[in-house]
Amino acid sequence: MDTQALKESWHLVARSGDQVPLFFYSALFLMYPETRALFPVSMANQRDRLVNALGHIVSNVDRVDDLVPFLQQLGRDHRKFAVVAQHYPAVGQALLATLQHFLGDRWTPALARDWTAAYGLVAKVMNEAAEESAATTPPWWEGEIILHELRAPGIAVIRARLNYAYAFRAGQSASIATPLRPRMWRFYSFANAPRRDNTIDLHVRVVDGGVVSTALAHGAQRGDILRIGAPVGDRLTLDANPPRDLLLIGGGTGLAPLKALVEQVAYEGQRRNVHLFVGARTSRELYDIEALSKIDIENPWLRVVPVVSNDAFYSGEHGHVGDVALKAWHGQDVFVCGSEEMVHSTVARLLDAGVPPEQIRFDEFTSAGGRAQ
Ligand SMILES: Cc1cc2nc3c(=O)[nH]c(=O)nc-3n(C[C@H](O)[C@H](O)[C@H](O)COP(=O)(O)OP(=O)(O)OC[C@H]3O[C@@H](n4cnc5c(N)ncnc54)[C@H](O)[C@@H]3O)c2cc1C
Ligand code: HEM
The missing domain is CATH 1.10.490.10 (Globins)
Structure with a gap:
């Protein structure tokens, strides 16, 4: 050929x-x-x-x-x-x-x-x-929305309970369709590690003019039945051995798969230290900080640091989340997730600073589905 x-x-x-x-x-x-x-x-x-x-x-x-x-x-x-x-x-x-x-x-x-x-x-x-x-799985799963919270302007956290057992790994995504926009499937990352009660959390940010993100954030409500495809992606899944320390850098809803990794580490027991940097433009967009602070306080192996780029009134860390995170890098494996622009600029900074490419894992929220790895 x-x-x-x-x-x-x-x-x-x-x-x-x-x-x-x-x-x-x-x-x-x-x-x-x-x-x-x-x-x-x-x-x-x-x-x-x-x-x-x-x-x-x-x-x-x-x-x-x-x-x-x-x-x-x-x-x-x-x-x-x-x-x-x-x-x-x-x-x-x-x-x-x-x-x-x-x-x-x-x-x-x-x-x-x-x-x-x-x-x-x-x-x-x-x-x-x-x-x-x-032979073993349905063509798609159905997930009833049991919680829908608009946490910040244009950012919703959604919890759904699936109708069949759903085997996925922390860090994976699936394509999802809402009955409000039939047959329009978009990928969303699970913001949790697999749970016994078969629930999944999604963090959805509205994209300007976006058909599905707008429907999920502003139209969807408790009781709606989402369709969920098979889990996909292995860019952000954890290697079990050896259990290396992690530096996680999320921009916006790019936090979702990284939060799933944090939960995964918690389930595994204290085998590694995790430093999670959560980037947002303004402090209002730190939509999950309450939940993260709680996990941070409960777990000595975890440190969560919010970083805001465009908010003069914010009293915490300021700047590009990648720059702030780099100061905490001392050999850990690095995982990056967020918009295309955020991921590219962060990975470039990491490489410039000498982080070995084989220690950097990243995924970006593009509008293109099903990319070859
Ligand atoms: C593997 C993967 C995981 C993802 N996980 C999440 C997640 O957890 N949370 C989340 O909020 N989003 C996530 N996304 C993005 C999501 O799949 C959709 O692209 C996004 O919600 C927009 O869909 P839409 O139907 O609203 O926009 P569309 O109607 O498809 O597009 C509207 C306009 O926005 C542009 N556009 C579409 N998507 C984006 C984007 N992501 N960034 C910038 N411009 C865009 C389009 O080019 C078009 O001009 C993920 C994407 C991938 C590939
Ligand atoms: C070699 C074979 C094929 C390849 C490589 C392929 C690849 C893809 C990819 C990468 C996507 C985007 C991923 C996504 O949105 O989930 C897609 C979407 C899709 N594919 Fe396929 N595909 C193939 C065969 C088929 C066949 C046989 C059908 C049946 C008619 C089909 C129907 C669809 C549909 C309905 C969509 C969604 C389109 C949309 O939302 O606009 N594909 N395909």
């Missing part, structure tokens, strides 16, 4: 921008109308979530061995869209029709053969993982 040709051809097609998903979906829905019901009602003005990922992932088939765990998660997670085995050839055909359309003369039999083989390989890994998980 000529994987270089796959990448180059995808690069060429992707240059046509929004025309690509437009053509892909027209082809898919025309050839296989039954697939329309899997997608959100309104696909207008919505950043494409599938086609770019599809082209990117399939054209990187030379990395398929590295990508297997990610593809397995993606396949299991696709069950929440009600995707079944028969849909894979449909999407494959629409993808090929799209490539052929945009490549014109450059679409050759050799290229067609390679794209077909590459798609088949990726689809096989996803579909097999999905079918395997169907």
Whole structure:
């Protein structure tokens, strides 16, 4: 298989921008109308979530061995869209029709053969993982909201109780849909380690003009039933051995998975020291500080430090959360989570200061779902 040709051809097609998903979906829905019901009602003005990922992932088939765990998660997670085995050839055909359309003369039999083989390989890994998980887990879980608190302007803390046992690891996320915006799935991180009562906590920050975050923070209420996909992500999960000390740096709701790690360490018993830095623009946005202070007081191995960047009246630590946290680094493993901008600027500071890259773990809250690791 000529994987270089796959990448180059995808690069060429992707240059046509929004025309690509437009053509892909027209082809898919025309050839296989039954697939329309899997997608959100309104696909207008919505950043494409599938086609770019599809082209990117399939054209990187030379990395398929590295990508297997990610593809397995993606396949299991696709069950929440009600995707079944028969849909894979449909999407494959629409993808090929799209490539052929945009490549014109450059679409050759050799290229067609390679794209077909590459798609088949990726689809096989996803579909097999999905079918395997169907024996033990539902396609999605339902979580009844039992607590909904607007803690700060545009920031809500939500607790939901799931209907089936849900095995996840502290630091993971799942994609979630609210009945207020059917079939619009977005990723949110669990703000807790797994609990016996099968509840999960979410920290949701409203993004300007954001469809799902606004619905979750301002529309959702107790009694609503959320849909929750399979747990995903391993960027922020803890290695059990050896139990190294941790420096955790969260910006905004990037606190959520880090709080889950703190809970995890608490469940494991006092095996490591944890220093948690919580960044916010203003003191009002320190939406979880009361709960964190309580955990801090109860646990001698934990230190929580709030850091505020733009609030002249705040009496605590001021500045970029990464700069303040760096002063406390003395060899611990570092975990960073927050907006794309916060994560990039923090990681750059850590590297500049000499923190070894292999000791830095990070994840950013982007609008792109399902990224290859
Ligand atoms: C692995 C992962 C975990 C996440 N965990 C959390 C979490 O715990 N808490 C949380 O509040 N959010 C989290 N997010 C972000 C979340 O998935 C959504 O992107 C966010 O809530 C916006 O969705 P929306 O439907 O409201 O916005 P959309 O309607 O999808 O987008 C509206 C506009 O905002 C832009 N936009 C979308 N998302 C973001 C963003 N995150 N930052 C800046 N601009 C954006 C879009 O490009 C668009 O212009 C996570 C994202 C990922 C990938
Ligand atoms: C090789 C095969 C495939 C790959 C690599 C792939 C990849 C992806 C990725 C990365 C996303 C975004 C993640 C997310 O939002 O959760 C996505 C979304 C989606 N995929 Fe797939 N996918 C594949 C096959 C399919 C098939 C066969 C279907 C069935 C028709 C499907 C239906 C969807 C739907 C409905 C969405 C959500 C779209 C939206 O919200 O706008 N996918 N896919």
